[in-house]
């Protein structure tokens with residue numbers, strides 16, 4: 001049996017990876033969680049009672065806990081998805097970001113070096129490392145030019161993984177993952193904020209249509225408030241990436257790869273596609289902080305999106321666009337879920353949730 005220790009289990013990637021690995025009954029997955037009064041297990045409901053899954057306590061900022069887990073479990077693989085992962089708040093708590101995202105990786109590497117040197121280690125890198133990009137699409141050789149404390153923390157982690165690999169002959173890889181989303185995505189990230197917002201507006205207008213609408217009244221719709229609409233991101237589905245991460249961990253020799261869709265889309269395009277799924281068709285009006293996305297197609301005019309400068313960042317990564325061809329050649333990996341399907345899946349899922357059809361966030365390939 002292969003023993004796999006995963007951090008960030010309650011989050012999108014940790015839960016998707018656990019589910020992906022538990023499909024093979026020869027894998028035993030240890031999912032690390034931090035102690036909290038209010039842990040949210042919603043992403044894990046589908047596998048919490050799987051006999052090959054076990055929750056274990058630990059914290060990336062506590063080297064004692066990391067060392068203890070590696071010593072006791074003796075994992076064959078250690079997949080580190082835990083992070084302070086929200087770029088937007090990394091300016092508010094830069095030291096915590098560095099301690100978790102960089103210091104945490106050192107603690108993992110040290111624990112492996114000392115207690116289980118044959119364990120293969122995956123470090124979750126980010127396209128935020130490229131930051132103020134020199135060229136598009138970006139490949140793994142693109143210079144690191146981070147624009148946020150978060151991006152800087154991931155650059156340092158990338159260097160450290162290489163240093164440990166070269167210094168101690170460890171199997172350690174740092175996968176540079178472009179944005180990856182899905183129905184387990186946290187609401188602070190822009191795609192889920194939009195898909196949930198679309199579902200909320202859909203629910204408000206459609207439920208009002210049943211009674212209020214008949215009296216000729218408009219629904220009271222709260223628009224989605226967004227920051228920079230012009231930023232472009234290379235979005236994939238998180239589930240697609242899990243296979244790529246696993247392949248990266250199972251090469252003959254450790255090598256870093258970049259995972260991306262190979263397409264880039266603006267926040268504005270994501271908004272349009274998401275509202276299309278719910279059959280709202282707006283137009284953009286105004287400029288800068290006065291810009292709005294307005295649906296004038298029905299008997300009432302609805303402002304669906306407006307700009308709130310509170311969501312602007314002190315420094316922005318304007319465009320990310322990854323080149324996945326090296327991963328395709330080296331790992332035989334390529335993304336399966338298209339941008340349109342990703343948006344559709346997220347919005348349809350959130351609409352179903354709003355309409356009261358509660359489901360476990362499923363892993364679609366299982």
Ligand code: G4F
Nearest residue numbers: 085087126127128178179188189190191226227228231311
């Ligand atoms: O969804 P985001 O917060 O993701 P971001 O910053 O690209 O980071 C994500 O992807 C990285 C990989 O590239 C990961 F490493 C990282 O952990 C995380 O998963 O923001 C995307 C874009 C930004 O340009 C942001 O300024 O959307 C823009 N945006 C516009 N309005 C907004 C909003 N972002 C958020 N979160 N909320 C808004 O209202």
